[in-house]
Structures are given as C-alpha cells and as structure tokens.
Amino acid sequence: MRSAQVVSKRTREMNVGARERWISMISGSLLALYGMTKHSRRGRAMALAGSYLVYRGKTGYCPVYHALGIHAAGIGLRERIKIEKSITVDRPREEVYRFWRNFENLPLFMEHLAAVRSSNGRSHWVAKEAPGGLRIEWDTEITEERENEVIKWRTPENADIRHKGSVRFKDAPGNRGTEVTLKMRYYPPAGKAGVAVAKVLKGITGRQVEEELRHFKQIMETDGVPNPAS
Numbered sequence: 001m002r003s004a005q006v007v008s009k010r011t012r013e014m015n016v017g018a019r020e021r022w023i024s025m026i027s028g029s030l031l032a033l034y035g036m037t038k039h040s041r042r043g044r045a046m047a048l049a050g051s052y053l054v055y056r057g058k059t060g061y062c063p064v065y066h067a068l069g070i071h072a073a074g075i076g077l078r079e080r081i082k083i084e085k086s087i088t089v090d091r092p093r094e095e096v097y098r099f100w101r102n103f104e105n106l107p108l109f110m111e112h113l114a115a116v117r118s119s120n121g122r123s124h125w126v127a128k129e130a131p132g133g134l135r136i137e138w139d140t141e142i143t144e145e146r147e148n149e150v151i152k153w154r155t156p157e158n159a160d161i162r163h164k165g166s167v168r169f170k171d172a173p174g175n176r177g178t179e180v181t182l183k184m185r186y187y188p189p190a191g192k193a194g195v196a197v198a199k200v201l202k203g204i205t206g207r208q209v210e211e212e213l214r215h216f217k218q219i220m221e222t223d224g225v226p227n228p229a230s
Contacts, residue, residue, distance in 0.1 A: 021057040028053025081186040090177035108213040162187035
C-alpha cells in the first residue's frame, strides 16, 4: 500500500506574491552590494544571501514555500494556500465515500479543524484557535456531487475567507481499495485583517495534510473511529 503523495504538478511554479517579489529584489540588491564591500567571510555570506533574494524576487519562486506547499495567487496578501494530495485506502469506494460525505467526520482526522457542522448541503467550518485567541470560521456549500466519485465544495463569493475543495474517489489498480485525491484552496482576505489569517492558514501545509490523510487511512482500515477529543 502506498502512503500519501503529492499529485503531479509543475515543480517550479511562481509562489511569491508581486509585492513580496519587489521587496526581495530591492532588499537583496542592497544586501549583496553591502556584502561585496566587506572583504570577509561574513561579507561573502551577506552577498550570497542578497543574491538569493534577488533570484527569489526575479523568478517569483521560493523553494521554502514550495516545500511547505504554499502557492501565491499573485498580489500582496491575496495569496492562496494550494494543497493537492492523494492516498490509497484499503476499503471499498462506497464505504470511503460515505464516511467523507459526512463533513462532520473531517475533524476526526484533520488536525487543523476544530469542528464542522453540516445541514442540507451547507457546512460551517471552524479552525482550531490560533495563538492570540484568533478564531477562523467559514461557511461552505456543496457545488458538485456524484455518489462514490466526487464531492466539491466552496465558500460563497462574498465570504471574507474564501475556500474551495474537492475529493475524488476511484478504484485503485489491482483491487487494492480506493484512491482518494484531495484538493484544497484557501484564500486569505486582503488588508491588515488578512495578515493574521494568512499566518494561520499557511500553517495548513502540504506535509500536515499528508499526515491527516494517513490518519484518515488508519481510521478507515481499522474500522475504528477515534474519540474526537483524543
């Protein structure tokens, strides 16, 4: 059985916003120039760091952001957190679909969620409280659903925190259960209010979602639903 893995995509897509790119290029250029005036090991290190910042700004690509699964939408704080993961679960597709379809089950394995309350195709999501007492909540509605195949959901267009996601289910090769592919996008709000929200949402990294999917796999394959408080 394979564990969670990144769905294939372009390795080096732009993941730094426009404002941040300009800051990187300006600060990097100044740092590199200053470092070159210092004929010392520290000066060479400063020049190297400055060159990296210039590269980061010019290309719009940050390997650290890439490792964390963070992708930029383009400008300032309107950066999106983009995550795509898949995993194979050794259970029938109908059973896996049925468990996921009840969104209230999601906090059982998604560590970044405190609760999800669902009714008539609409859900209210609550993220775990962030440092400083910040509580992030949003509403979603199902936009597309095909039984045992796919569920798609998204927030309303006027939502302060925009989010959309989808999960697909298909039979794994060799009768090895069900292949589950999860895609999620989070769009922090613009302006000063979005700074704290962006920091919290960027904690939802690709690596964390991998762990959450492994937890989901464990729940399904052992027929054991853990206590939400555990």
